[in-house]
Amino acid sequence: MHIVVCIKQVPDSAQIRVHPVTNTIMRQGVPAIVNPYDLFALEEALRLKDKFGGRVTVLCMGPPQAEEALRKCVSFGVDDAILVTDRAFAGADTLATSYALAAAIRTIEAEQAVDIVFTGKQTIDGDTAQVGPGIAKRLNAQLLTYVSSIVELDLIGRWITIERRAEGGVQVLKTRLPCLITMLENTNELRFATMPDMIRAARFGVRKWNKDDAGIEDVSRIGLKGSPTVVSKVFGPTPRAEKAELVPTERATPRDMALNLVQMLFTKHPLLEAELLEKARL
């Protein structure tokens, strides 16, 4: 069995600061991390490897420093790590990104057939959830998004049964391999990296591919040129005019504060009070 896990190195969005004047992301001092959603995909792939044997390859498209994100993945016990990095990829939107990643996966397949491609449900910087479906389409692999659990995998019969999150319930789907799975969050708990694995990761030879190594056939379909979407404007969120009206806290107990808040709220929003009364009655 051979699994490819696509990961992305992202700035830790919890620590992102925006320059107030230029509206640009200030990356200095913001740690770059493996996209947290990708780690659920990675863990799921490693669990399948634990159960069925085989190999896990991690794939990442990004700048040279994304090698660190791949090393992190190696420390959890993956077998191969490939960084697709080339200035020609700069400015890629989701369509161009999925084109490049699909080409790289085909190149990996030429070395060893791939049964399952895993991705996270989305990244925390772009938040589109569009690259997974894009890769699946280009590889002609069955797409399984928002997967919450793998119910059964039959490598001999080449089929897989999964559960996926849908609106108002869970779909149980059965499909043939190869497939692409985008893993839902909180579906598993990431293992700890062992000391020997960390040492291995530090010395690991991450493979670096440029666009030719990755097997890109049509350069007009990668990077900015291959991106149909054009960013026409970037701006910061509008701050609200007024700050919150605070209840007095001077010598006030939590009970005083609570009573004060309820009074303030319902004096100003009598309609809300009526609705809440109605609700509380039910």
Add this chain to the structure above:
Amino acid sequence: MTEQEASKKKPAGRAGRNLELPEHLKSYKGVWVFIEHDRGAVHQISWELLGEGRKLADSLGVALSGVLLGGPNEDLDDFAAEAFRYGADSCYVMRDPILKGYRNEPFTKGLTDLVNQHQPEIVLLGATTMGRDLAGSVATTLGTGLTADCTELRIDPASRALAATRPTFGGSLLCTIMTLAYRPQMATVRPRVMPMPARNEHRSGTIIEGTLGMIEADIVTKLLDFIPDASSNKVNLAYADVIVSGGKGLKKPENFQLVWDLAQVLGAEVGATRPVVQAGWVDAERQVGQTGKTVRPKLYIAAGISGAIQHRVGMEGADCIVAINTDPNAPIFDFAHYGIVGNALQVLPALTDAFRNHFAMKRQKAA
């Protein structure tokens, strides 16, 4: 990264990109909304999108159409009639046993074929588990631009292109994105971001039938079962009127019970921040924010939540926001309407009592 590196403003036309609409794509006309339905009900996002689509169609002077894919014994005609009441002029309907229950492959083919045949300039879908699954596949098949989770859609007067605004970098920045040289222009919008349009009982429209042209044997994915969420844990956060949310300021998972207690008194839904969900205190379905749900309640109570931008983008549409936080400088106080600078662990139970007593008193008076 999704769209181009938002941190670097690049002048359009860089790198020899084509930003002009080629002649053969100029015939693409009209605005489409994918009508999402499952097990006999249309998802409300579809009506919200029709309201938004109507505005776009009117400013372009073109027709608005719904797209309905489903099984022959599903109520697609009723859904189409409802779509007309919400503003659609026509509906493209594809009925086939293969289309009963959502599956990516046949739905992708169905929608892609309809687009190629009828050539709309704009296609909108809900940013739901179904809409996102489908939109990504269709846009890739068509080789066109797709903008996710838009919070504002309008027509750029100069180019007559769709200008779609979306949060990026967790909501720290907003980007306006256009697809200039490709058609159709595609976008997804989350439930509750757009208001419900008015319903006009007397509007009607035309139905245009389409055929799928697939056989079940060709489709490798089978839908074995659908397990509806148990009503006890059905979370309808997006459409809740009152939400009490807790953050990491509550310190311990067991303290989250205080949020549930207040929610019970208010008849509210329970929400949470990403760190709380990541720590496993509550189910991911309850996450409010950029990677969770967008909510629009009448009352939103945020307890022990600092108000990081990722959370803010999901809840700032609430009519009334009450924040409880020990830190007077927490960003949440910049956009909440009312605030208590105090420890949520003490204030929450006090609030639960205060609301409970207040309602009891009011009821006594009314009796």
